Amino acid sequence: MQIKKHGQYSCEGRNLTYIPTSLPSSVKILDFSFNFLPTLKRSVFPQLYNLQHLDLTRCHIHHIADDAFLNMKNLTTLILTGNPVSYFGPDSLNVLHKLHRLVLVDTGLYSLNVRFNNLTKLHELNIGTNNIQSMALPSFMIHFEDFNLLDLHANNISILKVNDTNILQQMKGNLTLILSRNPILHIEPGAFQNMYLRELNIRNAFASLDAQRDGLKALSGLNVGKLVIGSYRLDYRSKTSDGDLNGLCLINFEEIDSLHAGWSASELQCIVNATKISIERGNVRAIENVPFQRVKELRIVANYIPVSLELSNLETLETLVAIQTPYILIRGISDMPRLQHIDLSNCKLDTPSIFRGLPNIHSLNLSNSGSKYISKNMFNGLSSLEVLDFHLTTLGGLTADFEPFKKLRNLKFLDISYTEIIFWSAISFGSLNRLKVLKMAGSRFQGDALSYLFENLTSVEYIDISNCKIDSIAWRTFKGLPRLQQLLLNQNRLMVLDFVTHPNLKDLSLLEVHTNNIASIPLNILQNLPKNLTVLDLSFNPIDCSCSQINFILWITSHQQIFPQKNNILCKSQSLESRHKTIDFDVESCEHIRRLTIVTSICAVVLLVLASVLAYRFQFYLRYGYILLKGYRTSRQQEWSYDAFVIYSSKDECWVMDELVENLENGIPPIHLCLHVRDFEAGKAITSNIIDEGIMGSRKIIVVVSKHFTDSSWCRFEFEVAQSWLVTQGNPNIIIIILEDVEEEKTKKVFGLHKHLKKNTYLKWSSNPINNMRFWIRLRKAVIT
Structure with a gap:
């Protein structure tokens, strides 16, 4: 059992x-309907005392007992369509005193011999297809005062x-x-004399054209509000002739x-x-100078x-x-002061002189009408025109100033799709300041035309510029549209929607951008969407379903109520068959990745800080380690340029030079020394x-050790690098000179x-000349060997 609405059930x-x-x-x-209740x-x-509407269509009902409806006396509608009822209990329907509508279509009736004399409130009786x-x-039935429809079709x-x-x-009433669809051969003259009917439907009601011709004449004297005639299907075998419908007179x-x-x-x-x-679907060749007296609508x-x-001079036509x-x-089509609506859509028109003397025309539909040249004076005299529809009609003759439309000061609806x-x-629509709908x-x-097109359209509420190959929209485009509520931009090439945050779009309630190239919408745009936006169509865009767009995807998931086609908002994929819904994207997987990224980033920062x-703590060792490594790699690629490199403090420079x-350098043989103050390469x-x-x-x-030496960071650095380097070489090449006593x-x-x-x-250097002589001999020998 299905509940459709409150109080409405379907089985x-x-x-x-x-x-x-x-x-x-x-x-x-x-x-x-469509169940099995034979009796x-x-x-x-x-x-079911509150039941008002009961539909028992095609339930295979054969037998209806007298007490069948005693439990539902408040029924107002009973539908028994398609049941082969062979027996109606004498009072089976008479208990339904409140019944308004009785449908006995296709129930096998041969006559109205069913007793329903108590149904005095009956409005409609449908006994068609019997x-x-x-x-x-x-x-x-004379006493059925509210009876208004008798359907005897087929x-x-x-x-x-x-x-x-x-x-x-x-019977009184309308x-x-x-x-319709009865094989009427003959209507006795006078059968409908002076009778009034609200509507008479005799479409396909005659067995032949001759029977129709005579039957219409036999309806002489009938007064009817609406007469429905003709055939449901065109019979090419029937030969019509002038006068077949003369009985209508x-x-x-x-x-x-x-x-x-x-x-x-x-x-x-x-x-x-x-x-x-x-x-409709007739064979009318011409309607010319027909003296219509009261016609208000002609279709x-x-x-x-x-x-x-x-159709000139029809003063009543509206x-x-x-x-x-x-x-x-x-x-x-001229001189018709009451004409308000013209629809000439989907026709090939020849209009040499048209639309003259129509001061009250409100709507004009010329859509899907081939090609049409818009002359400068085409709309002269149509000052009251409010609706103009040209969609699917190729227009020519329009100038840059849109001169023909500028005269339509009251235009509210314009469709030039x-x-x-x-x-x-x-080109600008600026003069149409009462326009509300623009399609x-x-x-x-061309160029930046879209940026200036809508200037001063202060009343526009609806704009459709779909399928215009638009790839971007300038910020100033909506500058003159303070009342815009619905904007359609479907089937374009848009990639961004930043223009939606324009202050003039604050009242926007509907935005359709389906089938564009939108992969994502930044969070700052989403947070500044118009407050009244209740419908946003993003379907069939290549949405980027990656963890980098998690905020956008979460926003879509939490705002599903504003998406009319949420199941068609699909993730970008190479194959259309493999594209999945954005709302089904696994957000939790991104949470795991984000947590892992955060932890990894923190660890990386900690390691970097550490x-x-x-590095700061051991910068000295890192520095000379680098130098040592560099020196090791290039050690075998160069020859010795000096006999000895002297490491000393600049405060001991006098002793070194004097x-x-x-x-050493002036002795025999001369020993070539490397001094930083003299031999280091500039730059x-x-x-x-x-x-x-x-x-x-x-x-x-040669290392000259003094108190100044131990206090110098450069001296310490040079000695430690030299010591490490010479250790790797395996040679005891360091000669230490104690220039003065240094504390341990x-x-x-x-x-x-x-x-x-x-x-x-x-x-060890001494001021005693004899000792110094021995000092120089030992030093020279140590350097040379």
């Missing part, structure tokens, strides 16, 4: 053989006699009589609705007093042949519709000079110096 097509007892007593509407009796139905041969009504009524309509003659009707009927000039004279004329739909219209016709020659107009930057899908824009601290250099890094020129470019290293604690400040002094022989 349609469930193959049930009983009415469920679980139905609440409050049910008002029950659809139990209706009281026990079949639970107590085998009834007479339309005579039971006499008790029965077997062939003859209508005067006696058959006696009850109808006496009655609709449907006799004997019938008084307000409206006529014709389908598949031919109309000659003489037959048109029979409808001159009608107020509403509809001729010509899908005429099979070209038709010529001359609506003209001539649509879906291969070719219409309009010789004149797919009219092949190309807009240049100079221009399929248009083309490495920086360690004593050391003087005795080169100090550390590189120490390695390249000093340590690696010299066979020996200070020697320990220099890495490796104290240990070296303990394990290796060193030279």
Whole structure:
């Protein structure tokens, strides 16, 4: 059982053989069609005293007992369509005193011998598609004061006699009589004399054209509000002739609705007093100078042949519709002061002089009408025009200033979609300041034309610029649209929607951008969307479903109510078949990745900080380690340039220059020393000079130790690098000179110096000349060997 709305239940097509007892007593509407209830009796139905509408269509009902409906006396509608009922209990329907509508379509009735005399509140009786041969009504129906519809369609009524309509003659009210699809051969003259019907439907109600011709004449004296005639299908085998519809001249009707009927000039004279004329799928060749007296609405739909219209001076005409016709020659639509609506859509038009003297025209539809040249004076005199529709009509003759439209000061609706107009930057709708709806899908824009097109359209509420190959929209485009509520930009090439945050779009309630190239919308745009936006169509865009767009995807998921096609918002994929819904994207997987990224980033930062601290703490060792490595890689690629590299403090430079250099370089043989103050290459890094020129470019290293030496960071650095380098070479090439006594604690400040002094022989400078002579001999020997 399905609940459709409050109080409405459906058990349609469930193959049930009983009415469920679980139905609440409050049910008002029950659809139990297409089930199996061969016999209706009281026990079949639970107590449903509030039930008003019961549909038992095609439930295989054969037998209806007297007490069948006792549990639902408040029924107002009973539908028994398609049940082969062979027995109605004498009072089975009479208990339904409140019944308004009784449908007994296709129930096998041969006559109205069913007792329903107590249904005095009945409004409608539909007994179509049966085998009834007479339309005579039971006499008790005279008392059915509210009865207004008798549907006898598709029965077997062939003859209508005067006696058959006696009850109808006496019944009061606006009655609709449907006799369509009956094989009527004869109507007795006078059968409908002086009768008034709200509507008479005799479409396909005659067995032949001859029977129709005579039957229409036999309806003489009938007064009817609406007369429905013609055929449901066009019979090419039937030969029509002028005068087939002349019998209409004997019938008084307000409206006529014709389908598949031919109309000659003489037959048109029979409808001159009608107020509403509809001729659909007819064979009308011309409507020219027909003296219509009261016509308010004239409709010509899908005429099979070209038709010529001359409709001047019809002072009562308010609506003209001539649509879906291969070719219409309009010789004149002029001097009709009450004409308000013209629809000439889907027609090939020839309009040499048209639309003159129509001061009250409100709507004009020329859509899907081939090609049309818009002359400068085409809309002259149409100052009241509010609706103008040209969609799917190729327009030519428009100038840059849109001169023809500027005269339409009251225009509220303009549709120029797919009219092949190309807009240049100079074109503007600025003069149409009362326009509310603008449709221009399929248009083309040159340069920045779109940026200026909508200037001063202060009343526009709806704009459609879909399928215009727009790839971007400038911020100023919506500058003059303070009331815009609905914007359609479907089937374009947009990638961004930043223009939506324009202050003039604050009242926007609907935005359609389906089938564009939008991959994502930044969070700042989403947070500043118009507050009134209730519909956003993003379907069929290549949405980027990656974790980098997690905020956008979460926003879509949490705002599903504003997406009319949420199941068509699909993730970008190479294959259309493999594209999945954005709302089904696994957000939790991104959360795991994000957590992992955060943890990894924190660890990386911690390691970086730790490495920086360690690098700062051990920068000295890192520096000379780098230098050592560099020197090792290039050690075998260069020759010695010096005999010895002297490491000393700049404060001991006098002793070095006066004593050391003087005795070694000027002696025999001369010893070439490397001094930083003299031999280091200018512009080169100090550390590189120490390695390249000093340590690696010299066979020996002389270290002059003094108090100044132990206090110098450069001296300490040079000694430690030299010591490490020479250790890797395996040669004891360091010669230490103690220039002055240094405290043991200070020697320990220099890495490796104290240990070296303990394990290796060193030279000590003395002021005694005899000792100094021995000092120079030993030093020269140490350097040369």
